[in-house]
Amino acid sequence: MQGGEAVAVTGASGAGKSLVLRGLADLIPNEGEMSLAGVNRSNMSGPEWRRLVTYVAATPGWWAERVKDHFSDLAQAKELAVGFLLPEDIFANPVAQLSTGEQQRLVLIRALVQGPKVLLLDEPTSGLDGKATARVEKRLDKFLQEGGSILFVTHDGAQAKRLAKRCLQIADGHIEERVL
Amino acid sequence: MTLISLSYWDIAFAASLLVINAALSIFLQLGVHRQLVISAVRMVVQLTLIGFVLLKLFGLVSPLWTGITAIAMVSFAAYEIMSRQERRFQGVWAFGLGAGPMLFAAGLVTVFSLMTQIGADPWYHPRFSLPLFGMILGNTMTGISLGLNTLIANTLRERNAIEAQIALGHTRVEALGPVIRQAMRTGFIPIINAMAASGIVSLPGMMTGQILAGVEPGEAVKFQILIMFLIGGATGIGVTIAVLAGAYRLTDERHRLRLDRLKQV
Incomplete structure (x- = not known):
């Protein structure tokens, strides 16, 4: 993948799309060589690799009670939240009060503020309305322009076309590349 | 004082008294009479056997046979821990995670006490050595069993939260x-309760x-305070x-969460 490039991953449910992303993030044992900007994955520790190649799961996970305790850079997170149409005071709330759509945007912000080089996004906008989706896509576009790369799973063909020029279609254990 | x-x-x-219990179970349809009878018979047989074994061992005073008996006790305890786990590790770890720490902890403390107090x-x-080891082992077993159970259950429950952190x-x-x-705290609860309650709520056996x-x-x-x-x-x-060993096994050197190392249900 090139810096600044986005690639869509499509395929039926259960075809193994998430598995591919999780493998790339080194979250599950996998074989195959991977390198980022010339540095081989095996020369980095797992956490080092994942800070650069960050996977955002479709099911959000929270480990503290308050929203604000999940962000390495709260000031930047607040800025991004406004852009994502989230209420400003959301960071003071308990996680249990968040809606699905809010959680989805917040976990993306959580990954973005760490400054990764590659984002692996598992259905990043599945719970969002059109307006919020547009805002998220706009920010992802900016991430690409700054030289980042995105691999994202989507069931939305239009979204795949908006963000990516290439698409990986997964079916029956095969990966097929298509130009969008 | 005369020995009764x-x-x-x-x-x-x-x-x-147990016959009354069993009758109650049948009458009230509790369905525990079978287990009650089986465990009562087990208790009688096991204790009778250990009585003979101890008698024999006391006559021998052999370090080898004493050691073998201690190892056998640890094995039974480790098996007990294993069968009490709702989700257990695959392979030898299910047994070893109980047996290893128990043998080390109970063995160390027993030897410490035998040599000093x-x-x-x-x-x-x-x-x-054997009664002391037995008392220490039984309580260590309860703690480890609870600790491991909590570790595995909470890791499974908090799976998304843990993976989210690892992914970041x-x-x-x-x-x-x-x-x-949390798992360690849970493992400590029985002994804390036992100490707090002894003398007021319970007179130790x-x-x-x-x-x-x-x-x-x-x-x-x-003597009881020492124990x-x-x-x-x-x-x-x-x-x-x-x-700690369980947590080590639930993850790997690349800091991945390895729930695949648990036995599938």
Whole structure:
């Protein structure tokens, strides 16, 4: 993948799309060589690799009670939240009060503020309305322009076309590349 | 003080209490009468056998046979821990995570006590070492069993939270920290409760046994306090090792969460 490039991953449910992303993030044992900007994955520790190649799961996970305790850079997170149409005071709330759509945007912000080089996004906008989706896509576009790369799973063909020029279609254990 | 010797009739008469229980279970359709009878029979057979074994061992005073008996006790305890786990590790880890820490913790504390406070001669004399080891082992087993159960159950429950942290580049220690601490706390609860309640809510079995056998209450109490400290020490060592080793096994050197190392249900 090139810096600044986005690639869509499509395929039926259960075809193994998430598995591919999780493998790339080194979250599950996998074989195959991977390198980022010339540095081989095996020369980095797992956490080092994942800070650069960050996977955002479709099911959000929270480990503290308050929203604000999940962000390495709260000031930047607040800025991004406004852009994502989230209420400003959301960071003071308990996680249990968040809606699905809010959680989805917040976990993306959580990954973005760490400054990764590659984002692996598992259905990043599945719970969002059109307006919020547009805002998220706009920010992802900016991430690409700054030289980042995105691999994202989507069931939305239009979204795949908006963000990516290439698409990986997964079916029956095969990966097929298509130009969008 | 005279030692009260029990006749077989005395014991059989006491067993009638369990018969009443079994009758109640049938009458109230509780469905526990089978288990009740089986475990009662097991208890009688196991204790009778250990009585003979101890008699034999006390005559031998052999370090080898005392050691073999201790290992056998650890094996039974490890099997017990394994079968109490709702979700257990695959392969030898299911057994080893119980057996290893138990053997180390209970063994260390027993030897420590035999060589210092008890001062038995020889130090491994089975009359002292085996009952002491047994009491320490039984309590360590409960702690480790609870600790491991909590570790695995909470890791599964908090799976999304843990994986989210790992995906963001947190280390396995950071990601599993809260779960590890909770598991250790849970492992400590039985001994904390036992210490807090002893003397008020419960009169510990060993102490009452000594008193019934004619020992002065003051001496029996001192002995019981010693045992409580030994149990506390062994539980702490055992739970810590077992939970940390379990957490180590639930993750790998690349800081991945390895739930695939648990036995599938």
